Amino acid sequence: MNIFSIYLEKIKEFIIDLEKHEQIKISDNLNNLAIELTPKDLQGDISCNAALILSKTNNKKPKDIAEFLKTHLIIKFSEFKNIFIAEPGFLNIEFKDDFWHKFLTDLLNLKEKYGSNSYKKNSYNVEFVSANPTGPLHVGHCRGSILGDVIANLLIFNGNAVTKEYYVNDLGKQIKKFTLSVYYRIIEILHNKEFPKNVDDLYPGENVADIAKKIIDKKLISEFNNFDKIYEKLREISIKESLELIKVNLNSLGIQHDHFVFESQLYKNNEIQDTVEKLKKKDLIYYGKIAAPKYKEEKNWKERKQLLFKSTLYGDDKDRPLQKNDTSWTYFAGDLAYHNNKIDRKFDILINVLGADHTGYIKRINAGVEALSNKKTKLSCKVSQLVKLIKDGKPFKMSKRKGDYITVEDLINEVGRDPVRFIMLSRSNDVELDFDFKKVTEKTKDNPVYYVQYCYARICSVFRNINKDLNEEINFDIKKFHINSYERQIIKKLSEWPKCISISSQRMEPHRIPVYLYELSSLFHSYWNLGKDDFSFRFISDNKPTSLTKLIILKCISYVIKSGMNLIGVNTPNKM
Template sequence: MNLFAEIRTLVLQSLADLQAEGTLPEGLDFANVAVEPPRDAAHGDMATNAAMVLAKPAGMKPRDIAEALAGKLAADPRITEADVAGPGFLNLRLDPSVWHGVITGALSRGADFGKSDMGAGEKVNVEYVSANPTGPLHVGHTRGAVFGDALASLLDYAGYDVTREYYINDGGAQVDTLARSVYLRYLEANGQEVAFEEGTYPGDYLIPVGEALAKVYGDSLVGKPESEWLEDIREYATDAMMHLIREDLASLGVEMDVFYSEKSLYGTGQIEGALKALESQGLIYEGVLEPPKGKTPEDWEPREQTLFRSTAHGDDVDRPVKKSDGSWTYFAPDIAYHYTKIERGFDSLIDVFGADHGGYVKRMKAAVSALSGGTVPLDIKLCQLVKLYKNGEPFKMSKRAGTFITLRDVVEQVGPDVTRFVMLTRKNDAPLDFDFDKVLEQSKENPVFYVQYAHARVSSVLRKAAEAGMNVEDAALLNADLSGLTDPAEIAVAKKIAEWPRLVEIAARTHEPHRVAFYLYELASDFHALWNRGNDKPELRFFQEGDEAASQSKIALIRAVAVVISAGLGILGVTPVEEMR
């Protein structure tokens, strides 16, 4: 049930009727006609831009179109007023029964209220986290993990067929560095004195890996040349780190559908195959790149390399895929990896990257555009940095990780629900301050608490009513007489509930799950305002002793609030609470 979509359908039908009558010319494109909440609630319940967007192609004044459309809309029983404002804005007021119908719709559909078939089963691959398997996930990965997971849930809720994917970067030199670091811990476990040189990983998390290796190999690798142990330890260490990363993700409630290994692309012909597909389009050539900006002739050595003509697909410069020594660049396996996504039949791709990957966006989009013939869109979302604070000071570094604060540090401090919600209180491309004290405050300024408190308050009313002998099951509330819900504060809550299905589609279309968090805060605010009005006006209290009919109607309203909050929190990966502790 999407009330805004229903009223838009009414507007489009009315426009078609005006065409049939000859008031409007044929052949108009109605695609940009929208129905949305007005900027100022005092102007009405909904507004449409129909007259403004159709005036020029129709060769008519906007106000003339608006007045003709208003006459048609006013005839519908759901519309009580259709007012033309300014040059041709059309504001609509709806009958209270429409808002009552929203409550009924939320109760009847339950967890499915707001779900959409907009995605029509389109196959979407959402790749997120994809950290190097060299240690535990850090706080930057936390934001990407939460954002990617919430976006995947949002798209699923909006009717897409979603695959959550993690790309294991286990094919580069950093995995060799991991193996050398683990070897040092192995030597330690065998009683050797070691020193961690710059570039190695000194975190305590490698101690148990080294100890486990000592149990497997004893001292047989002590003093041996790197060539004898590097490959085996690299594989062992990578497996150990991926086990650790899986545990980190699980602590945050993140489960992947696919873990795809970069290493599996090497020696299998997949990198060569992807580049051959580009070469067949004339997009691979041997050439010399211009020096990077800021380089002088003295410190720039031009080399002939194998290049991808990414400028043919919107990039600023062409990109190397093979170095002058014949080895692959980092970009080459990434091209091949994305080619596998296209070959696996995904209709669209989403990559969630850290803030430091901004320079990768255009080249990766160019590669996907070329490999798919422009048929598979790639959206890359960059998650900006997170700054952690405690007691007003920057949070100190983690001994466990050695050089950074881990995901597990954050979750152990405040729990997965708070972590996830707070990570979505800013748009992904905006910096985020995470204050360990503030996120645990019980105040309106803490959005996590404020939304959870609204759900808990509804639960407390339901318990009280049930203890008084009322049937507060949704099936019973569906039969409540809602005609008594007339106070502006009650209607305001119903109006906000009505926005939920529209919000889901907008957030899914723009790939912006933070919109869900913002909406839930607004819904909670309207609910708490209604609760507080009951302190001054007893007739607005949700439980009316001695008047079961009035109680049922008011409880139906707030139960609908709980339905939406629960659904929204579900998308964010947050568990709604029944009571605050």
């Protein structure tokens, strides 16, 4: 029920029809045809740029073409009440009230499903978070996590099959250091031997000590004399515990993954060898040297011959190593196997949500997926830029070594889930985001979260005061609804919701949703305040509704707010 795409098609057909009757010439730029809301302060509901596009090929002034189109459009579409031509040649179409009556009726029937788009359904795999299981999630992980979650929600809302997935890097150097840290903590407890300080890359955090305690208390391992001997088991238990903690963190953000894939599992199933073999058969693997990085700080570069993947054939800047010097697989080799695993699971589209620090990784993994799937599986990587934390008016730098970092748990305790999600989503993910603790916790209109929630709460309060349930049907002959200019503006905004969803999901830009919800709320609050000066604009008098038409508007707003907030995972309290 996207009136913009509907009329885009209708008017396109209409123009093509005119061409068939040789009344107009069309050119290949007909794809630029666009329908959008008429700007406020101008007459009309929706606007079309047809005349501007057709002007050149027909060698006529846009306004003349507009006049011509206007006369034909008015005849063809009975729902058009009037068409205004505006400089430089826009067609501003005004609908009859009947049209909006039907629109409102449809919206009331669809309820919170309104906005869902019905284009082709696909199966998606959305990989996000995938933080190393070496400690709790911190603020840095938040933005990408929420972004991934909402991209997935959008796809689900539009009727696609979606798997929310987490790739667990439970092998490699970092994990060894992490496991060793757990070991040192155990030794510390059992033998009173202090945890080594000032050793690089160990994990001194509380979470590690907690895991150590748990292992001892539950007697999960009996002997701790030799680290190497118990390494496998210790690693497995530590990762499992660590991942549990991460899941708790994610949960407090309102995020739940459907599926976890472990790097170690790929090793056990021989999937890395298989993947490399697959590439070898395609002649995409060779022994060779890669060029040194050119940046100035790199001084310790040593040239080596190693097993490389020809990612340059697929647009990467250089070929990428699959094996380390000791012949063990690189992280990239494992990730290729992981993506091959995804390809084998026959998703139509893969989505990876990455942090800004992984931008440089995109070309090579794209290359990998193209090569492994013969360009059949689409991979789309979405990057979320950094979050600048501001505390007490100053930038706050996190440092792992000092233990000076803010965890998700801290954040949620201090700020709360709703503001965190809303604010993290409210900017385009291509832009760095200022996250000011003070502003985010403020419970005023300056805080957009509460502004939108307040809109919903106010609507609930109206229905509470007339002892009606928000979902109760209103028996009313909608044809009697005489729409005033304020209501018309709101209805027009409501009509834009499916378009907002469509663009957000196609471009994977969820920030459009909070922005839209804020704008809709703003229209509502203005509408509400009209009742302060003029009683005829009030929704209730003497605990009875002043008019059923106003209730219908409120209901429609509430559905859109509710469904939008559901999508971004923010609550809509009935009362504030």
